[in-house]
Amino acid sequence: MNDKTNYPVSNNRPLTITIFLTTILIASSLSATSLKLKPSINKILKKIDKQQTIEKDVTAKVTILQQDIEQGIKQMESIYFAKGSTDQFLIVMTAPESEKGNGYLKADDHFWMYRRNTRTFQHISRDESIAGSDANTSDFETPKYELQYKGKKDSDNEDIIQTVNLGKIPAYKIDVSSDLPNVAYPNLTIWVRQDNLLPLKIQNKSYSNSLISTQYFLKYSKINDKFIAIKQMVIDNFEKGNKTVWEITDITFSPIDNHIFTKAYLENLSN
Amino acid sequence: MIGASISFGIMIMMLANAFSNGISDNILNKMVIYMTGHVKVQGIENGRIISPIFRDKEKIKSLILKSDPNIQTIYEDIGSLVRVVGNGKGDYAWVSNTNLDEDFKQLYKPLEGSYELFESIDNPIILSEQKAKNLNISIGDSVNIRATNVNGQTNTGTFILSIITKNKNMFMDYAIFSKTATLKTLLGYKLQESGSFKLLLKNPKTAKTTADSIHQHLSPQKIGIQAKLGNKTIIVVPIGTIPSQNNISTRLGIKLSDVTTTKKRATVLNVPIISNTLDASHSKLTFSQREPNKYGTIPIKDSVKGIYSKTSKNIIFLPSERFFKLFQTTYPNKKINLQKYFTENNFDISILDVIDTEWTLTKRTKDTISFNKKLKTLMKNKKAQPTIDVSSMYETAKEVIQFEQMFNLVVLSVSIILFFIIMIGVLNSLRMTIKERYREIGTLRAIGLKKSQLQWIFLLEMLILVSISSVIGILISFGIMKGISLFEFNTDNALSMILVDNGIYFLPTLSHIIKNLLLVLGFTLITVYFPCRNAAKLSPSEALRR
Amino acid sequence: MQSLKKSLILSFLITFLSLSSVLLSEDIISEPFFDFKGSLFENETIDMTIETIQPSTTSLIEKRNSVNFTGIINMYGLYEVNRNSNLFESTVSNNRLQFYSDADFFLDFRFQKGVKGFMDIYLGQINDPNVPSAQSLIINIKEYFVDFNLDYTSYFRVGKQYLKWGQGHFWNPIDFVNVDKKDFLNLNQALEGVYGLKVHIPNGTRSNLYFFLNSQQSDEPSDLSLVSKYEIALKNIELGISTLIKRNQSSRFGLEASTYLFGFDILSELSIFNGKEPFMNGSDVQYKSESRQYQWMGQLSKSINWERPNRVRVTYEHYYQTNGFETLNWTDTSLIDSLVEENIYIPNQLSKHYHSAFITISEFPYHSSNTFVNILQNFNDGSGLMNLGWTYTLINELTFNNSLIFYFGDSNSEYKGTGKSIDLRSQISLKF
Structure with a gap:
């Protein structure tokens, strides 16, 4: 999923959108009692899937700090509204200065790009492509770890789950693999917290089992009894030096009013 | 003054045309051939147009070779867009396979390293001088490559730089090469599988005709595989969509009440099998795989959806999706020509209608636009049954041709706009000239020239002027082209892509010269006609008075 | 990324990018503040504590009142190579070098419920010895407005x-x-x-x-x-x-339509209105119809745009108005005066036909720079101007813009009537 940032994206706009749409991770509520027994690998994967499901309505502020060996450092900041049920979204950039106030509005097949300095809405009705790029809606589908991956089993057909400490945090470490087509990383190593199974670190590995990238879940918060990974980082292990940090703040799940998804509102937000 | 403007105008048009034509020639005839071949045949499964694959490459290859004597060479094309990382630096590249044939050696001249080194190691790589510089590596250094394989999985591999080439232009720098077998491993192809086939033709101009002929020869046949149920030999055939399943149930006389098996598993797998040969003692069908002594199985016991009463006892109907997934993962060995099998065994031929073919064949497309549309449909069609597409370079090299068109469009729009500006200027000065010559018109009218004669005199004069200045313009443009071609540009920047052997390459053609001449003449005629007519209409006295 | 086609065009883009990055690679300075090295990720930095936070109750943007001050400062250098037809006998060079600057300061006040205020203060300064210093400074408030809404x-x-x-x-x-x-x-x-x-x-x-x-x-x-x-x-x-x-x-009526056809963005605007068609009688503006008689007139613009994102953009636009002038002597200043007086004068919109083309090649000849050619021509008198330029973005906030402007046409035409011939124009813009 986060591999996207490492790909050549010919256009900055879809890159931004892609990142936003795949970045909000929400954990469902869990009972506070800690788990005494080792969970099954399947349960861990299920938990991660559940956590990656986007809620119906999300409003949040997303900050992305990106370091690319070649392109240097970029910081982007935006406000993001998404209505899961209708596939509508509105994104307003708040940083950097050159992008500030620019926005994107999507409803049905229509997509508008708002440029603050000219106050124009450019209407784009090209089917399935966003801003003429290769990005399309299928890119935003969340992975289903539970269906895609299988855990390693020992000779007794028991799941191999290591109990380790990730730093000071007691964690379970599991190795999973997939032989299904279209699963980008056929091998993963996952660390989850022992107490609530929230993922802490995921290593994405290639078919030949070499490390491609590592995803760190740096900070979780609990909002409305839901766990949210409010800070994440992805390190590119294949091409060392590329790093991306996401931070989500000001998150709400309250239903978003339809008036948000209008040109008028975007213009009002922007300038 | 007018003449000079026209000369200048046509000169610009000529230069622009020859320049863009030179680039087209450079791109089309020199690059495209090596990148995509004159004709390309590719097989697509599950809508993955980025990773074409033929599971049975020999079969397709022989069908292609039979189809047209115009085919000179057939290459197995393994390639992908990859990320290459050298010493602390990364770059994108298009990795391709090479057998180091003469065509290749002609195009990619080695600068450092050797063919021997390439042959002697398992994972060699050939890069251009520019790429090696970008990646900060030299001969013997290793690079890591990250690719997405045919199954959509990320894979990585380490390669050793064995040859650095000096390329003629920037397009070529983008391609990197390794051995076919090594790339097959990296990109997830088995030995009997191939990427697309790239054909070079004896006569490239008839690429479309050859593609049509190959298309005809690749028309698909109904397919079945031979398997064993216990000791019994069974034919397994694919049946397609739900409507055809309903169709087949009436045709075969299936009673749904005959479905006696545990439905649960059937629904979970969603793999109904329709058969009249259900034998409870055998829960699995066994079939031989292509790899010797390997056998695949199809579990049937739990997934029978219906039992039919008519026709042969020896046929098992498997849903298309499941059937073709078997091909993709287990490679059944014994394929049956069903047409023949049915006739030989006196089966009801009409059943063949509901059986799927070994592959489907896309329609041939005329141009890039329809080819793109086709690709889009293919991408959306996530069927396991393979689709084969035959296209000529006029469609496949669409990106390159598009790039070329884009370039031409820019060059042409700039030159046309310039040309129009000049012509509009010419038109205005022309009007002025005619106005200035009213006195002359008056005199000519006074000595008895008819309106039409007068009009002709003016038009003729203009035509002669335009023709002479056009010819001068063309001559000057040839001089300039010659002059510019003499310069050598030693540049590494984006401009170098338009260079051939470090020089700007012009390719003027007779048709362009004629087109330009006609354009200028037509334009002048249209613009001059009205002022001339108006001038000619004047009465002698009126003209003299002005 | 599964839909990322095995597309060569993309590869070309990448080639351009990578090439250009090579050209510029020496300029890239690694920034230390984003350097996660050493033990930072040896597991210690993952925050173990999970604090419970409250979801933000109000909408993000309307949380608090804010004042935002931004702006853009432009510095211009202009060298005009003039060959003024009226002063042709003059042996004195009519070339002129000019420096001037201007700035737009934007003030943005935000309050709750989408209420906001905005102000654009323009400051301009002409650096010309011929202009008295008292007049050299221009202050103008280009915009000031207040926004509010009724429950969105x-x-x-x-x-x-x-x-x-x-x-x-x-x-x-x-x-x-x-x-x-x-x-x-x-x-x-x-x-x-x-x-x-x-x-x-x-x-x-x-x-x-x-x-x-x-x-x-x-x-x-x-x-x-x-x-x-x-x-x-x-x-x-x-x-x-x-x-x-x-x-x-x-009244005036307008119709606009924008669509996407055969790879081109096409848009058109049409306006029709009832009025009197002006014509020139010497230097005087007169109207074709009697004072109370009106006729329908119209203006039409058609624009076609073709774009390869981040590579090239070509826009062609044609403008036509039924009530435009076919011939005008643009060197006649009293004529222009009377046009202004009659409220008819609109630059680039007086004649019947105009067309323009805008061609921008991005990241050409290298990364962070664009090359553009913009052409504008009056169809009726054949004159026009061509702006050939190059933009370089040093950082997001700072851009350099250099262009050569060629004026062509007859000496009494719209774009040549001013006597301009070639301008060399440099602009440095700083956004903050």
């Missing part, structure tokens, strides 16, 4: 504002509102607004209704004019219908 169902903007009314690239026939027109040589410039009240009523995402009550130069209610527009996005076309209503003046 209708949005109001009152004050001096520049309205984007129509999507045309250079000409906007349906723009019945603005007085300030786009500058061909500085297309991104902030423009001056007009006084009035704008109402925007969105109806879902796909359709919008706009009204603008124009109070520019109104002494009494009858001077007010009302412009309205209804806009709807259909299957693959967005349509807009607009009208201008003003007392004692005939």
